[in-house]
Amino acid sequence: MADLTIHRGSHQIGGCCTEITSGGERILIDFGANLPGADNSAQTKDREMVQKVFGTRQDGAVLFTHYHGDHYGLFKKVPKGVPMYIGPLAKDILRILVPYIDRDEREKGLSIVEQMRPYEAGTWFSPVSGIQVCPLYVDHSALDAYMFCIQAAGKTILFTGDFRAHGIVGQRDRLKRVLDKYVPRTVDLLVTEGTMLSRGNEIGDTLTRSEQDLGEKAEELFQKHRYNFVLVSSANLDSIMEFYHHTPRGMHFVCDFYQARIMITAMRDMEAKGDFPEYQPSWKHPTVRVLGKPDYRWAQLREIGKTMKHPLYFKSISEEAPELERDGFVLLARKNARPKTYTSPFDALRDKFLDRDGQIIYSMWKGYLEGDHADQHLIDFVGGRPIEHLHTSGHAYVETIAQLIEMVDPKVIVPMHTERAEEFSSIPVFVPWADRVQVLKDGVPFSIDTLTVKAKEEPSR
Ligand SMILES: [Zn+2]
Numbered sequence: 001m002a003d004l005t006i007h008r009g010s011h012q013i014g015g016c017c018t019e020i021t022s023g024g025e026r027i028l029i030d031f032g033a034n035l036p037g038a039d040n041s042a043q044t045k046d047r048e049m050v051q052k053v054f055g056t057r058q059d060g061a062v063l064f065t066h067y068h069g070d071h072y073g074l075f076k077k078v079p080k081g082v083p084m085y086i087g088p089l090a091k092d093i094l095r096i097l098v099p100y101i102d103r104d105e106r107e108k109g110l111s112i113v114e115q116m117r118p119y120e121a122g123t124w125f126s127p128v129s130g131i132q133v134c135p136l137y138v139d140h141s142a143l144d145a146y147m148f149c150i151q152a153a154g155k156t157i158l159f160t161g162d163f164r165a166h167g168i169v170g171q172r173d174r175l176k177r178v179l180d181k182y183v184p185r186t187v188d189l190l191v192t193e194g195t196m197l198s199r200g201n202e203i204g205d206t207l208t209r210s211e212q213d214l215g216e217k218a219e220e221l222f223q224k225h226r227y228n229f230v231l232v233s234s235a236n237l238d239s240i241m242e243f244y245h246h247t248p249r250g251m252h253f254v255c256d257f258y259q260a261r262i263m264i265t266a267m268r269d270m271e272a273k274g275d276f277p278e279y280q281p282s283w284k285h286p287t288v289r290v291l292g293k294p295d296y297r298w299a300q301l302r303e304i305g306k307t308m309k310h311p312l313y314f315k316s317i318s319e320e321a322p323e324l325e326r327d328g329f330v331l332l333a334r335k336n337a338r339p340k341t342y343t344s345p346f347d348a349l350r351d352k353f354l355d356r357d358g359q360i361i362y363s364m365w366k367g368y369l370e371g372d373h374a375d376q377h378l379i380d381f382v383g384g385r386p387i388e389h390l391h392t393s394g395h396a397y398v399e400t401i402a403q404l405i406e407m408v409d410p411k412v413i414v415p416m417h418t419e420r421a422e423e424f425s426s427i428p429v430f431v432p433w434a435d436r437v438q439v440l441k442d443g444v445p446f447s448i449d450t451l452t453v454k455a456k457e458e459p460s461r
Contacts, residue, residue, distance in 0.1 A: 014070030033073025065161030139170030141394025194418030
């Protein structure tokens with residue numbers, strides 16, 4: 001007997017967790033926190049989620065699709081003894097992100113991250129007996145993100161996680177190549193993300209179509225102003241690489257130590273993968289300028305930079321350095337999340353240069369500037385000034401999801417990670433498969449054996 005239960009995520013973006021059970025064993029795919037600011041009003045709060053998933057049983061294995069907080073954020077609540085799996089570079093990135101996120105937290109997560117086991121792209125493994133999983137390397141705004149092809153009770157499930165096809169990793173038809181190579185001919189169940197179902201109207205408005213478009217537009221913008229403040233998530237590496245490569249020659253590309261560490265960690269790993277020139281150092285900018293004075297931690301940064309095929313150098317720079325004023329810059333700016341105790345060099349640079357020939361380029365989801373998920377620190381950085389929107393979605397367009405459906409021809413399609421699950425089958429591109437769409441409710445098991453909802457049963461545990 002095998003079931004799939006979306007514990008959270010059948011009707012919301014973020015905070016997701018899905019369970020697959022077979023013969024009494026279970027895997028959990030993702031164990032995410034609600035989106036920032038959403039926990040108080042959420043139908044299932046994070047606290048309740050932990051209880052739901054691990055309240056009565058502390059077994060199984062947790063497989064994270066990628067390093068976004070809405071997919072891994074509750075990792076500290078996974079009971080000891082339950083193994084956690086993640087992509088190898090995603091683990092390296094978490095080693096940098098988690099201590100940073102935890103700096104004011106009592107409960108530190110780094111030692112837990114260290115225990116996560118890396119899985120290997122394209123290699124089947126068995127996290128618990130009776131369930132086999134093959135991680136498929138896909139494009140997303142988090143680097144090192146995976147779909148999972150899963151075999152349980154003689155059925156094949158394709159679980160997309162967050163994905164897209166318009167970033168750097170998605171180039172040259174990666175999605176098709178990966179599916180052709182690793183996914184068996186018959187897919188019984190497709191569980192697909194549907195974030196863009198409610199955000200499609202942003203394309204062409206505040207969203208550019210692809211990372212490549214973003215890079216080209218960035219270059220145009222950088223040529224108009226001398227002092228460029230780019231607000232971008234430090235872990236959105238595709239976009240950061242586009243900003244880096246499109247920084248005009250003669251201007252400085254500037255970031256802080258934290259961003260530099262994430263960048264070089266990603267570049268080293270991507271160089272090892274071999275086919276991503278966008279992740280190689282730029283001939284225009286072989287030296288990245290890093291704000292602040294170098295300390296003992298710099299040795300590691302320099303060491304990795306030197307080992308690159310085309311070396312990347314890091315040179316410290318102070319906010320007062322005259323060459324910043326003289327030559328201009330593209331700066332990866334960040335909000336100040338601790339304004340009471342910390343003076344941010346980004347704030348200082350903004351105050352000094354923005355009104356002189358500067359601009360703020362906003363490369364994040366617009367939802368963080370207004371509405372339920374608004375981030376006050378980000379709003380404070382912008383301070384009501386005009387901004388240039390330059391962002392591309394981390395999620396698949398409806399046409400991309402339709403292509404995926406066409407390629408794998410699943411018997412049943414379950415949407416998740418969407419606010420519009422009910423509308424899925426009536427969206428014109430999905431109409432040919434409308435009779436295969438099955439909308440689930442959080443906590444209600446779906447039988448993998450019969451491919452039907454077990455609606456009469458009590459909600460899982
Ligand atoms: Zn994500």
